[in-house]
Amino acid sequence: xxxxxxxxxxxxxxxxxxxxxxxxxxxxxxxxxxxxxxxxxxxxxxxxxxxxxxxxxxxxxxxxxxxxxxxxxxxxxxxxxxxxxxxxxxxxxxxxxxxxxxxxxxxxxxxxxxxxxxxxxxxxxxxxxxxxxxxxxxxxx
Numbered sequence: 001x002x003x004x005x006x007x008x009x010x011x012x013x014x015x016x017x018x019x020x021x022x023x024x025x026x027x028x029x030x031x032x033x034x035x036x037x038x039x040x041x042x043x044x045x046x047x048x049x050x051x052x053x054x055x056x057x058x059x060x061x062x063x064x065x066x067x068x069x070x071x072x073x074x075x076x077x078x079x080x081x082x083x084x085x086x087x088x089x090x091x092x093x094x095x096x097x098x099x100x101x102x103x104x105x106x107x108x109x110x111x112x113x114x115x116x117x118x119x120x121x122x123x124x125x126x127x128x129x130x131x132x133x134x135x136x137x138x139x140x141x
């Protein structure tokens with residue numbers, strides 16, 4: 001099992017669309033949206049501003065790790081389990097392309113299974129084609 005810091009770095013690299021080693025509020029918002037999360041740009045901008053260690057308006061890897069490891073662990077875990085549970089179906093303990101498609105459809109977003117597979121690929125840290133709770137947690141925290 002990869003160290004948590006390695007996982008954060010892998011997620012960071014996936015989020016860093018332009019490969020500049022920094023995350024803009026727009027990149028962060030767009031990537032969270034790809035996995036079905038929804039954040040207002042203003043919310044992301046406030047989060048980035050509060051964690052931005054060098055004042056450039058962007059998150060470096062260390063800032064991102066700070067975002068992922070923020071406080072209130074027990075409450076966060078409960079919220080994450082609840083959110084994760086919305087995406088899993090049929091007693092499966094993973095988010096599959098079909099379950100993601102189904103949930104996005106409920107949220108008014110029409111995606112094909114192929115599109116959902118591509119979305120999962122962005123966050124699938126172990127390459128098994130599904131999102132485990134640990135992968136979901138890394139992406140959402």
